[in-house]
Amino acid sequence: MTAIRVITVDDEPLTRERVSTLVRETEGLELIGEGNNGIEALDLITRLEPDLLFIDVEMPELSGFGVIAALDEARVPAVIFITAFEQYALKAFEVGAVDYLQKPVTRQRFAAAVGRAKERLGRRPPDYGQTLVTSATVAERARGFRTRFVVRRGNTHHIVPADQVDWLDVADNYLSLHVGPRTHLWRGTMKQAEDELDPERFVRIHRSVIVAVDRMLTVRSHDSGGHVIELKGGVQLRSSRQYADRVRALLR
Amino acid sequence: MTGIASDPLRMPPTSAERSPLRWLRPTLVWIAVAVIAIGIGLYATPPQFPRARGAGQRMLPRLPGPAPNFRTLLYLFGVGSIVWYAAAVALPLLVLGARRIDIDRYGRARTIGLVVAAVASLVAITSIVDYVVVYHGSPSPLRPGFSAYAPQALRQNVLPWVALVGLVAAIEARRRAVQSALDRERLRAKVAEQRLIALTGQLHPHFLFNTLQGISTLIHRDPEAADEMLAKLSDLLRDLLRHREHVLVALADEVRYARTYLEIAQLRFADRLQFQIDVVPEAEQASVPLFILQPLVENALAHGIGGRTSGGCVRVIARRERDRLHLEVADDGAGLTTSTTLREGIGLSNTRERLRASFGDDHDFWLGSGVDNGAVARIDVPFRIHEPPATVQ
Numbered sequence: 301m302t303a304i305r306v307i308t309v310d311d312e313p314l315t316r317e318r319v320s321t322l323v324r325e326t327e328g329l330e331l332i333g334e335g336n337n338g339i340e341a342l343d344l345i346t347r348l349e350p351d352l353l354f355i356d357v358e359m360p361e362l363s364g365f366g367v368i369a370a371l372d373e374a375r376v377p378a379v380i381f382i383t384a385f386e387q388y389a390l391k392a393f394e395v396g397a398v399d400y401l402q403k404p405v406t407r408q409r410f411a412a413a414v415g416r417a418k419e420r421l422g423r424r425p426p427d428y429g430q431t432l433v434t435s436a437t438v439a440e441r442a443r444g445f446r447t448r449f450v451v452r453r454g455n456t457h458h459i460v461p462a463d464q465v466d467w468l469d470v471a472d473n474y475l476s477l478h479v480g481p482r483t484h485l486w487r488g489t490m491k492q493a494e495d496e497l498d499p500e501r502f503v504r505i506h507r508s509v510i511v512a513v514d515r516m517l518t519v520r521s522h523d524s525g526g527h528v529i530e531l532k533g534g535v536q537l538r539s540s541r542q543y544a545d546r547v548r549a550l551l552r
Numbered sequence: 553m554t555g556i557a558s559d560p561l562r563m564p565p566t567s568a569e570r571s572p573l574r575w576l577r578p579t580l581v582w583i584a585v586a587v588i589a590i591g592i593g594l595y596a597t598p599p600q601f602p603r604a605r606g607a608g609q610r611m612l613p614r615l616p617g618p619a620p621n622f623r624t625l626l627y628l629f630g631v632g633s634i635v636w637y638a639a640a641v642a643l644p645l646l647v648l649g650a651r652r653i654d655i656d657r658y659g660r661a662r663t664i665g666l667v668v669a670a671v672a673s674l675v676a677i678t679s680i681v682d683y684v685v686v687y688h689g690s691p692s693p694l695r696p697g698f699s700a701y702a703p704q705a706l707r708q709n710v711l712p713w714v715a716l717v718g719l720v721a722a723i724e725a726r727r728r729a730v731q732s733a734l735d736r737e738r739l740r741a742k743v744a745e746q747r748l749i750a751l752t753g754q755l756h757p758h759f760l761f762n763t764l765q766g767i768s769t770l771i772h773r774d775p776e777a778a779d780e781m782l783a784k785l786s787d788l789l790r791d792l793l794r795h796r797e798h799v800l801v802a803l804a805d806e807v808r809y810a811r812t813y814l815e816i817a818q819l820r821f822a823d824r825l826q827f828q829i830d831v832v833p834e835a836e837q838a839s840v841p842l843f844i845l846q847p848l849v850e851n852a853l854a855h856g857i858g859g860r861t862s863g864g865c866v867r868v869i870a871r872r873e874r875d876r877l878h879l880e881v882a883d884d885g886a887g888l889t890t891s892t893t894l895r896e897g898i899g900l901s902n903t904r905e906r907l908r909a910s911f912g913d914d915h916d917f918w919l920g921s922g923v924d925n926g927a928v929a930r931i932d933v934p935f936r937i938h939e940p941p942a943t944v945q
Contacts (some may be wrong), residue, residue: 312762313822318769358758360854384761403761404768 303328304421307344309335309367310356310382315403319354319382322374322410329414338362342370342457345377353377353415354401358384361442361459362450365395370450370457376429379419395435396428428459437492443527445498449477451484460484463501466515466531468493470508480533503546505529519551579641585638590685593630609663631685635712637679646670646717650724667717674713677848679705743799746841746909755792756850759816766820781819787812800910802938803870803877804836806845810868813846817853824863825853831870838870838877839938841910847903848929852883855927862927884926900929907933 306323310316316334323331332348335341338359345353345367357364364381381400398420399413425431440446449460466478468504474485475493494504504510513528518530525541539547649670655663680698682705682767687695763785770778791809808827814827845868852866869880900919916932 312765312820313824314766314769314820315762318772321769321772371645384765403765405765406768516919 303330304351304418305330305332305348306352306354307331307333307335307341307348307350307377308354309338309341309344309359309364310354311337311359312356315356315382315405318405319401319410322405322407325379326411326414328418338364338367339450339457339459341367342452343455345371346375346452346455346457349375350377351412351421352398354382355379355385356382357447362448363440365436365443366448366450367393368432369440370452370456371433373429375431376432377422378420379432380413380417390499395439396432417518441496446493449484449486449488451477451486458484462497463512466512466533467535467537468502468510469506478535488550503550505537505543505547507540507542509537509539511537513550516550519547578643582637582640584776586634586641589630589632589637590634592705593627593632595626596661619633625658634682635678635709638674638681639712639716641715643720644672646720647724651727651809658774667721671710671713671717675706675709678709678713682709685918742909746799746906755788759813759850763816764822766816781816784812784819788816798842799940800839802836802940803831803838803840803841803845803879806840806843807831807836807868807870809843810849813849814853814868821863826863826865827867828865829868831868832872835870835872835935837937838872839936840877840879840933841906844903844906844931845881847900848879848881848931851900851929852881852885852927855883855885872935875935877931877933878935879931880928882922882926882928884922884924903931905929 303374306329308319308323310319316336320331320334323329329352332350333344335344335355338361341353341355342362344350355364355367362370368376368379379395381397381402382403382405384403398417400437401409401413445462447462449462449465451458451460459480460477464479466480468475468486468490470476470479470490471485472477473487475488475490477484477486490504490508490510493510494502497510501513503513505527507525511531515531515533516529517532520530521527522528523540526538526544527547527548528535529539531537653663653666658666679702683698683701763781767778767781767785770781788809791805791812811829814825814829818825818827849866849868864884867880867882869878869882871878900917904917907917910935915933916930918928918930918932920928920930922928
């Protein structure tokens with residue numbers, strides 16, 4: 301039987317050290333990578349395609365949930381969350397993780413979690429990846445409004461802070477994030493972006509356009525019942541009549 | 553700017569709704585009662601009074617003879633009770649007046665003078681009204697001069713007014729006692745709340761459990777280092793427990809707590825964290841709200857170090873400038889963005905509130921971007937030497 305290939309991710313070096321040591325000491329597990337943060341985790345997972353992932357929930361920039369939510373559904377490993385505080389542990393079960401480990405991690409508890417992981421890897425339900433990604437997205441949403449987007453170019457992942465985005469529009473199966481002169485492609489839907497972004501700071505003005513409120517320069521009414529919105533930097537966007545109420549709400 | 557219509561704000565009652573006008577109604581009612589009663593009384597005046605029987609003799613209404621009749625009673629309830637109607641009309645004014653008199657500000661002598669003057673003028677006014685009403689329409693030979701009438705009127709009117717003013721004063725004294733007990737209770741609740749805010753802000757579970765994990769890891773690799781980390785965590789917990797009864801502490805205690813906290817963080821983050829504590833000894837004696845530094849240090853740590861993977865530096869500065877104390881916590885992280893500012897809102901409003909509780913408006917709290925990068929939090933408060941509480945250590 302081939303070894304289960306494992307990646308460990310935690311921004312606390314001492315936590316990662318302990319978990320990695322336990323992985324190395326456990327027969328049937330092979331440590332193939334260690335990550336210091338969410339972005340490193342995404343790069344490692346995409347590149348190495350591990351079977352099992354130990355990942356801290358609360359990390360700066362990109363949380364453990366955020367990492368899972370950004371994964372390709374077809375290539376999601378079995379996940380064991382590591383948490384400092386119980387409030388996230390309960391969420392971890394909701395996202396369909398194999399198990400969770402509370403800090404400090406003990407050998408006994410670690411062994412039990414690995415046992416569950418082996419079992420899960422043996423008979424994996426076909427929609428496992430989809431369930432995990434979807435529920436991680438929900439769990440991440442519960443932690444607050446979206447403050448960043450993770451975009452992927454090849455095997456590397458980048459963070460685009462939400463407050464740098466001027467406006468978003470639909471591009472096939474992706475959304476274009478317009479940041480100054482640059483455009484990033486983010487895998488997500490209009491509905492998702494609208495739900496996850498802070499409505500105080502982003503407003504949907506069209507079926508396929510969302511605008512950052514503080515980037516708006518002028519708003520003009522249009523004969524069609526919609527508006528023409530000019531952004532700082534000169535971009536002009538049309539809002540449709542269907543969303544006119546939301547634009548008018550901004551003018552009050 | 554929001555699309556959601558906000559609920560109309562509920563305004564607190566304005567002063568016009570609360571004060572003098574609300575007393576007007578009973579006053580008007582009593583004036584009406586008095587006018588009607590006195591009118592009827594005058595109408596019903598028995599012919600035998602008032603009878604002027606020469607100066608020095610009783611001139612005010614008295615029960616005439618052995619058999620009081622209905623007209624006599626009407627007269628007594630009307631004209632004979634003028635002082636009581638006046639009292640009823642004046643009562644709200646007296647209560648208002650009593651409420652406004654601030655003995656602490658006026659001084660005892662002035663307050664007594666004020667009360668005596670009030671009683672005297674009320675007696676005088678009532679006596680004049682009495683005289684006018686009673687002898688209204690009497691033929692002048694029957695009407696005594698006011699000076700002849702005055703001693704009698706004073707005797708009749710002083711007692712009711714003194715009694716009334718005494719009653720009002722007693723009621724007001726009781727109201728003030730209740731009010732001050734209420735104020736004390738509110739203050740106590742506020743202090744307790746401040747303490748709770750201070751304590752709950754202190755040791756985040758995230759910090760505690762990551763530290764415990766750090767110790768657990770080091771036990772296997774470096775028992776000496778594990779010992780050190782455990783000892784530091786113990787110091788932190790000891791400080792946390794020791795100070796939980798206090799609202800104000802010496803800055804030295806705050807700095808020690810911050811130092812231990814940062815040392816633990818340094819062990820956790822290995823080479824990713826540098827810190828520098830720059831506090832002049834003189835400033836260490838300053839009195840500051842408990843755990844005022846801590847949230848700022850934690851913020852700096854979270855956004856200066858935790859926010860990045862490359863690591864960074866946290867700087868704590870305290871100095872005295874004449875009668876002011878300056879505190880500063882700076883990091884060299886990514887600085888303030890809209891999202892961090894929003895997120896910090898809650899923690900920092902606690903800081904602001906606690907500064908206000910200790911120093912009133914005489915404080916300054918500022919959060920901004922550093923000179924080169926990172927964020928800076930600055931606090932400026934009056935410098936007061938910390939007096940250790942008199943309780944047993």
